[in-house]
Amino acid sequence: MADPLLPGPLWLIGCGNMGSAMLDGWIAAGVDPSHVSVVRPSGRAVGHGIRVLTECPEDEVPAIVLLAMKPRQLDAVAPELAPVLDPQTILVSILAGVEQESLRARFPTPGTIVRAMPNLPVRYEKGVVGLFSDSPDVAARAMVTGLMASLGHAEWFDDESLFQLGGALTGAGPAFLFRFIEALGTAAEQLGLPHDQAGRLATAMVEGAAIMAARSEEGPARLAQRVASPGGTTEAGLDVLDAGDSLNDLVARTLEASRRRSHEMAAEARRG
Incomplete structure (x- = not known):
């Protein structure tokens, strides 16, 4: 058949x-x-x-x-x-x-x-x-x-x-996202949530947020603004992530490291 x-x-x-x-x-x-x-x-x-x-x-x-x-x-x-x-x-x-x-x-x-x-x-x-x-x-x-x-x-x-x-973005990206999920759960645990509960909440949150980003006609920057109320808890957290453009810099260096290793592996394959 x-x-x-x-x-x-x-x-x-x-x-x-x-x-x-x-x-x-x-x-x-x-x-x-x-x-x-x-x-x-x-x-x-x-x-x-x-x-x-x-x-x-x-x-x-x-x-x-x-x-x-x-x-x-x-x-x-x-x-x-x-x-x-x-x-x-x-x-x-x-x-x-x-x-x-x-x-x-x-x-x-x-x-x-x-x-x-x-x-x-x-x-x-x-x-x-x-x-x-x-x-x-x-x-x-x-x-x-x-x-x-x-x-x-x-x-x-x-x-x-x-x-x-x-x-580098999509192949290695899940590993980077998994680390972020882990970091969110660990931070919540350090502030008092039980380990298992913190992990469950972080994972479920990311799943829902990813679906929202995929289905929305708005970009992620606009979606972040929609979540954050002026002077509220989300804005306070975003202020930390956005300080000195540190998050963007970290992610850029992460992707560049993956791309650089890809170029090295390509050279190794060309040499045989």
Whole structure:
């Protein structure tokens, strides 16, 4: 039976935290597990009744291959994988920092190579997936768009450097937000709330605020103003966050550190 999200077999090369999150999201979105194979040296099961192999399957040609191992494993994987790929195979890489040029050098056969940068909420179909490709194949790009959009919000970049910056924002961003949630809960605990209650309230608050930001036609700065009454408790807290532009400076330095590391990883991949 045809799969509405897949034109043929899907192989995942590796299945760590991000790969398994994408896989869970795809199964929830309706991908047939029988159309998926996971290749991982350990052979460890991934659930959903999905076939797991220690070597590339010999009984099919993949329509899509997702590189989901660690970036440092690229040169160990490429010699085995590259010869079995077809010109019509769409190669999708979620390897942070590994540029299109580096992928093409190792996988010359596929007509379409796509870089994707998902984040962990794809597991709940609430993720963000940045996409970049130098391929002009409209049909292939549309197919990738549909597959990634089933995980949440998918957005293409025309410039690879902007794709990498977008990846720093959305790929690493959840970790930064989790730290902020933790900081809010810890501060409330230090002021007297029980630990568990402080964590629950901070998490629930962020979930509601994120929904409000996503659905509102107003920007976050305006929404913050709407929450804050003149001379009130919210304004008092915002005065601390806004003092000396310290929050904006901290976040800018955080994103720059992520982008800088992405550039370093790209250089490492180019060197091989």
